[in-house]
Amino acid sequence: MSENPADVVDSGAPLPASAVPEASKVTEEHDSNAELKKQLQYLHGMIRSAKAEIYKLQKDLRERGRKHNKQMEHLRFLVQNRLHAKDTTETQESQPDLHQAADWKESVKPIGYLRSCFKRKNGTPRQPNLCPSSRAILQMSHFSNNAAAFEGLDNYSHVWLVFFFHLNDNVAVRPKIRPPKAGGLKVGVMATRSPHRPNPIGLSLCKLDRVDGDKIHLSGVDLVDGTPILDVKPYLPFFDNPGTQVRVAPWVVEAKLKRLTVTYTDIAQQQLDAIVPDLEFFATAEDYRQAVEHILAADPRSNYRRDKCQDQAYTFTLDNTDIWVRFIEGSHDGTAAESTAAESAATATVVDAAVVSQEDVLVEDSSTTYVATAVVERIEPYMAKQERAAGHLSDMVDPSLLLEKREWMSLPE
Secondary structure, three states: OOOOHHHHHHOOOOOOOOHHHHHHHHHHHHHHHHHHHHHHHHHHHHHHHHHHHHHHHHHHHHHHHHHHHHHHHHHHHHHHHHHHHHHHHHHOOOOOOHHHHOOHHHHOOOOEEEEEOOOOOOOOOOOHHHOOOOEEEEEOOOOOOHHHHOOOHHHOOEEEEEEEOOOOOOOOOOOEEOOOOOOOOOEEHHHOOOOOOOOOEEEEEEEEEEEEOOEEEEEOOOOOOOOEEEEEEEOOHHHHOOOOEEOOOHHHHHHHOEEEEEEEOHHHHHHHHHHHHHOOOOOOHHHHHHHHHHHHHOOOOOHHHHHHOOOOOEEEEEOOEEEEEEEEEOOOOOOOOOOOHHHHHHHHHHHHHOOEEHHHHHOOOOOOEEEEEEEEEEEEEOOOOOOOOOHHHHHHOOHHHOOOOOOOOOOOO
């Protein structure tokens, strides 16, 4: 009787000689494929790591290139000033003019640094009366008896602040610019209140709430926290007010008549009510809400953000909060708000033909157009971010205000 092949295998009998090479070949191929897969996965991982490293290097290279360009601009600025000073010295007479020989950096120094509810440039109003509820405190630091310098100032309701635009990150200044809300119109820099000027000096009219020793409490400010203040002057309506009839550029009046509607999401409303105890400059939720609405109604966005970043969240700070906003183009009733060239020309004609009274400039009337909606999406505690100061103004910055750098957060989709 013949043996069963299964019995032979079970009994430990050796396999036929022809079957051994075939099984060994299959095992080797399987091991080889597994090894190739491991190597392939390793290579894919290396490629991904290399791509990520290349991206980081490219980003770093671009950042270094920008820094290099700014440093070169600053060097050119210094060299030109030095050459100009040398030429002036060589052409001076033996008895030079003391006013021309004076060093402005030695004669002009900040008298104090403003503590403001606006922590960053984003969201800071472009004019003082745009946000009457904004708050700030100035502490005098120039005299040995600083409180004496403010004696008698409480007799005035408003003061002028002369200050430095210390956060300008450009050295070269262009003679013509596009104002933020002039519809792309290009005008001379001296016909605007742009901070990017040959001498970055600003003038702001603020309400004086009270005088407290060497400190003055202000409202209606349009200055960012840490602004170097050069001087404080009382507002005198007899001399500072030119009268009831003034002439104003048409693009300024037209821009003032364009406003934004402000709304809140349910989450933002809840966060607003919860964050009031942490506020420094606002005592109530209503004061804080009023400031937010004043800021957004005037549309704080730049031309670039308004035209190129409509789908991105806009972030700004107020007091001890970070605020995320989405802008929806169109009027408050849902219809598109498009101003035609004919309407703009008509507005310009009316303004050019008639004088503008002070009441017409300050009071919002029925001609106001709501061109977009600002939706406050969330409000969270403030996270510090360092602002950049131009190199030629770095000596004007209060060192105690320099903070750690961080990437500004973007609103998640």
